[in-house]
Amino acid sequence: MAKLIDGKKLSEEILSSVAVDVKKLNEKGISVSLAVIIVGDNPASRTYVNNKKRACEKVGILSHEFALPEDTTQQELMRLIDELNARSDINGILCQLPLPKHLDEEPVIETILTQKDVDAFHPSNVGHIMIGDFKFLACTPAGIMEMLKSEGIDVCGKHCVVVGRSNIVGKPMAMLLLKANGTVTICHSKTKNLQEITKQADILVVAVGKPKMIKGNMVKQGAVVIDAGINRDENNRLCGDVDFAQVEPKASKITPVPGGVGPTTIAMLLRNTVTAAIIQNNL
């Protein structure tokens, strides 16, 4: 039976340390604040935004929500970001993705000032992650690295297989595992013989967005399995990309969904927001 990696508990530990740092900044007369932009009324995005706002409250970070209507134009959205870039009372800016289909995400991401880009999606911040010299780390992969560390899992020399190559999870995840001296294989929708590759993984990280697609016969006995997926199953219950019932008996350690990767992602976002405040105040 696998040991469950408790993302909720870890996120509470990270949030406590973030709260201490926010308090220290407040004592110097510096407040820490995050602007959260949401466009339209995607229910999943609304839930994520609410969770982020609640977490901000917990640690003393001021959150400012900018809820824009579904029919917001590209220009209007960019104008708002320009305004937030210029505001000295805003340390971090995040624009909840995905945006409605008529909006182009890339220019939006590129408009956010790099020192306020607490999601680390800006190409400049992505590049810094690539060369291993970064101020902000992409939140989901950063949370996963914290999990591995807190579980005492040494990545060095391990075969790490990342399934999914998105800019926000798969690719930065692979970079962080590589920086930690893992031997990294990245898989995607065109990968042939996925099962042969996932079965070689000492550490398997899955970020695909397909409910329960990783089955028991795709995992090596004793592997560490990290499931970033957030999906709904046939009964509309939250589930990951990993078929937990099948994989859990084979894994040595595994993250649950919910309560695994999700909470640590938010904790790392708030850690990045504190880093942003520190940088902007030249501390």
Ligand code: NDP
């Ligand atoms: P994307 O849709 O951007 O990327 C999915 C990736 O999976 C792509 O690289 C795609 O390949 C690959 N893929 C699709 N089908 C297969 C397949 N059959 N075999 C192998 N690879 C496949 O998703 P995200 O990375 O944004 O998100 C992935 C999951 O993680 C989602 O469930 C999302 O909700 C969740 N998520 C969770 C977060 C958290 O906080 N826990 C944060 C962000 C995301 P290709 O590139 O070839 O199309």
